[in-house]
Amino acid sequence: MTDTIAFLGTGNMNGAILRGLLAAGHPASSLRATTRSGASATALSTETGVEAKAAGEDASANAWAVEGADVVVLGVKPVGIAELARQIAPQLRPDTVVLSVAAAITLATLEAALPAGQPVVRTMPNTPLQVGAGAVGLSRGSSADDAAVASATAVFGASGQVFEVPEAQIDAVSAVSGSGPAYAFYLAEAMADGGVALGLDRELAVKLAAATVAGAGRMLEQEGVDPAALRRAVTSPNGTTERAIAVFDARGVREAIAEGEKAATDRATQLSIELA
Numbered sequence: 001m002t003d004t005i006a007f008l009g010t011g012n013m014n015g016a017i018l019r020g021l022l023a024a025g026h027p028a029s030s031l032r033a034t035t036r037s038g039a040s041a042t043a044l045s046t047e048t049g050v051e052a053k054a055a056g057e058d059a060s061a062n063a064w065a066v067e068g069a070d071v072v073v074l075g076v077k078p079v080g081i082a083e084l085a086r087q088i089a090p091q092l093r094p095d096t097v098v099l100s101v102a103a104a105i106t107l108a109t110l111e112a113a114l115p116a117g118q119p120v121v122r123t124m125p126n127t128p129l130q131v132g133a134g135a136v137g138l139s140r141g142s143s144a145d146d147a148a149v150a151s152a153t154a155v156f157g158a159s160g161q162v163f164e165v166p167e168a169q170i171d172a173v174s175a176v177s178g179s180g181p182a183y184a185f186y187l188a189e190a191m192a193d194g195g196v197a198l199g200l201d202r203e204l205a206v207k208l209a210a211a212t213v214a215g216a217g218r219m220l221e222q223e224g225v226d227p228a229a230l231r232r233a234v235t236s237p238n239g240t241t242e243r244a245i246a247v248f249d250a251r252g253v254r255e256a257i258a259e260g261e262k263a264a265t266d267r268a269t270q271l272s273i274e275l276a
């Protein structure tokens, strides 16, 4: 049976999950969404056909969305998650599965804000779910059984790959795949800027860089793929690519990416403490 899913705080991330579900054939009639402003609720409904209400204009909007839902997806910014969980607690059925997509909000914080025994799943999705190519890490709470995890997985499963991980690893998942699309876009921006410096028109440079990152991404989708092997296949001995990679290595690009991922996890740790 198709689950009824309520998206609370339908911005970039929850919007991507919702669009991924619709693209995979989930009926709009079994989804509900809330935003803060009336304009964004109307725009979302018009675009997707999903009924949406604005919590900024109707104080009962989140309660309306949650009423009778099988799964509730909390998608506001981390600072607002616990308050939203406390607000909707009275409307939850005991078996409603509550998902959070928020960085840094622990299962302990979520469970403390919800009724005892509520099944909770902490997730770290990414925006490529919107195009059916997402990667998601999730960790189950103390009352989430296999059926609850299956319901959580079904929210993402048709639009991406889902991996259950111990909660201690979810900040690392966030640093690799949650934030990761931004790193790929950053690479595309830098490649385009470099092309402009070499004399290409900006429009052409952006198209070349975007098509290249997208094409490389599609090659990476094959099962059991080795990114290093794909890189080596482009890198002719003593050719042009080798010179570019040598500059990246000399400038410490690999180390910079690892340091960036470490900084992302450090920020998550700091936020977890601040928002506990």
Ligand SMILES: NC(=O)C1=CN([C@@H]2O[C@H](COP(=O)(O)OP(=O)(O)OC[C@H]3O[C@@H](n4cnc5c(N)ncnc54)[C@H](O)[C@@H]3O)[C@@H](O)[C@H]2O)C=CC1
Pocket (backbone or CB within 6 Å): 008, 009, 010, 011, 012, 013, 014, 034, 035, 036, 037, 040, 055, 056, 062, 075, 076, 077, 078, 080, 084, 101, 102, 103, 124, 125, 126, 127, 178, 179
């Ligand atoms: N953007 C991304 O790529 C990813 C974001 N996340 C997590 O997703 C969460 C949301 O991030 P974004 O979507 O980027 O932010 P966003 O600002 O685009 O979306 C949040 C939405 O919640 C709405 N909102 C705020 N308070 C509300 C309330 N009380 N009731 C109903 N709606 C309310 C806002 O108007 C906004 O539309 C964060 O907790 C973040 O850590 C996780 C993985 C990736």
Ligand SMILES: O=C(O)[C@@H]1CCC=N1
Pocket (backbone or CB within 6 Å): 103, 174, 178, 179
């Ligand atoms: O930047 C953030 O905090 C969120 C979590 C992962 C991606 N976006």
